[in-house]
Amino acid sequence: MGPDTTASPTWTRAQVRRTSTATIALLMAVWVIDYVDRTMVAIALPFIGEEFDLSKTEQGWLITTFALAYLVFQVPGGMLADRFGAKRLLLVSLLLWSVFTALTGAMWGFVALVVVRALFGVAQALFPGASFKALAERTTPDRRATGAGWMLASNSLGAGLAPLVVAPVLLAFGWRDTFWIVAGAGALIGMVLWALLPRPLPAELSEPGEPGDATPGGAGSTPGIGTVLRSSSVWKFAALFCSANMLVYGLITWVPSYLLEERGIPLLNAGIAAAIPSLVMTVTTFVGGWLFDRYFYYRARVLVIPVLLVAAAMLVLMLRAGSAVEFTIYQTLAMGVAGLSTMSVLGMPVRALPRAVIGSGMGVVNVGGQVAGVLAPVLMGALVDRFSYTAAFGFLIGTTVLSAVIAIWVPQRPERFELAEGKKTA
Structure with a gap:
């Protein structure tokens, strides 16, 4: 057993617990509005496409343009968080993306929309690295994957709430006013975050590893951004996150349009149907984080590989569905099962990366996830234009299926997480 990491001479267990709980709750709230802002454009796509006479491929580019900018600025965002601190960058990111959400509702054509969605992507790209750094500074390592599971479960919660919130507002006020309303909510949450985010824990409580151990956070390990970028382990997890994230980005982007156009489901009903899988994934993402911390820390692929293969099987059944209800059931099962793997995919880098570079390191890992956001919307849009939704x-x-194959390749244990410069792992 290692030393007690839940208290220090100046911090009681209760203070540590309150700090962690408040941090996770606040970050969850911001991640929810992040994903509402991000996914609401998918709900508005049929109306934007109709107003500006856009093809499916052009509509896909509105998603992909955001995702490309979001991808490119992941690592710079993480570096800025490591350099200037998580709290300031969280506020700057939230306020900026709220401005660009509002500007989306004021655009006059396709090119203008593409530009503002790219700027929106830059603003949101500052957030993930800062949020992981804020989490690392305010939680103990033994509970960090569970905390990250809560935080990232709010991604699915935001994606699930977006259709329920956005569809009625869109029908009542139009797509332009909807973007302005959501932007105001984001700015308000930013003010709350700034006022209530607790101060960080002492380094001895929040730094991974123990003195003398072989983990990246052990004594004598002082990696920088160059070391992070040269780490094969970090890039392996980025590749896994990329492949696994295709499922989520593809479904949340194109299912609302599919239900509206191919199944003839009214927008409000389509919004509810699109919300159910994401809400289920909210629960399973948290459960996956808890399972990882409790049972699969040293053998994550034992959970990840079967889960991803089952998710692929559910997608096959979804394609064969004879009704919209059956389609939604299998989509829900696919996303729900896939949610169990999320924190096994991200849990190892979250726990193994040292606090000093966790913003940069998770920025690199998140680059992989956002490559999916770049590719899935536009590739699937092109497949719909050229072939059908079935092909997409x-x-x-x-x-x-590719994700399950890549999972065989990633390290499972902290001591095999190559990070320290010049270090060779067995």
Whole structure:
């Protein structure tokens, strides 16, 4: 057993617990509004496409342009968090993306929309690295994957709430006013975050590893951004996150349009149907984080590989569905099962990266996840234009199976997480 990491001479167990709980709750709230802002454009796509006479490929580019900017600025965002601190960058990111959300509702054509969605992507890209750094500074390592599971479960919660919130507002006020309303909510949450985010824990409580151990956070380990970028382990997890994230990005982008156009489901009903899988994934993502911390810390692929293969099988059944209800059931099962793997994919780097570079390191890992956000919307849009929705959703089956294959390749234990410069792992 290692030393007690839940208290220090100046911090009681209760203070540590309150700091962790408040931090996770606040970060969850911001991640929810992040994903509402991000996914609401998918709900508005049919109306934007109709107003500006856009093809499906052009509509896909509105998602992909955001995702490309979001991808490119992940690592710079993480570096800024490590350099200037998580709290300031969280506020700057939230306020900036709220401005660009509001500007989306004021655009007059396709090119203008593409530009503002790219700027929106830059603003949101500052957030993930800062949020992981804020989490690392305010939680103990033994509970960090569970905390990250809560935090990232709010991604699915935001994606699930977005159709329920956005669809009625969109029908009542139009797509332009909807973007302005959500932007105001984001700015308000930013003010709350700034006022209530607790101060960080002492380094001896929040730094991973123990003195003398072989983990990246052990004594004498002082990696920098160059070391992070040269780490094969970090890039392996980025590749896994990329492939696994195709399923989520592809479904949340194109299912609302599919239900509206192919199944003839009214927008409000389509919004509810699109919300159910994401809400279920909210629960399973948290459960996956808890399972990782409790049972699968040293053998994550034992959970990840079967889960991803089952998710792929559910996608096959989804494609064969004879009704919209059956389609939604299998989509829910696919996303729900896939949610169990999320924190096994991200849990190891979250626990193994030292606090000094966790913003940069998770920025690199998140680059992989956002490559999916760049590729899935536009590739699937092109497949719909050229072939059918069946071909587009079939693409997701292949990428989900590929994720299970990549999971064989990633390290499972902290001591095999190559990070320290010049260090060779067994």
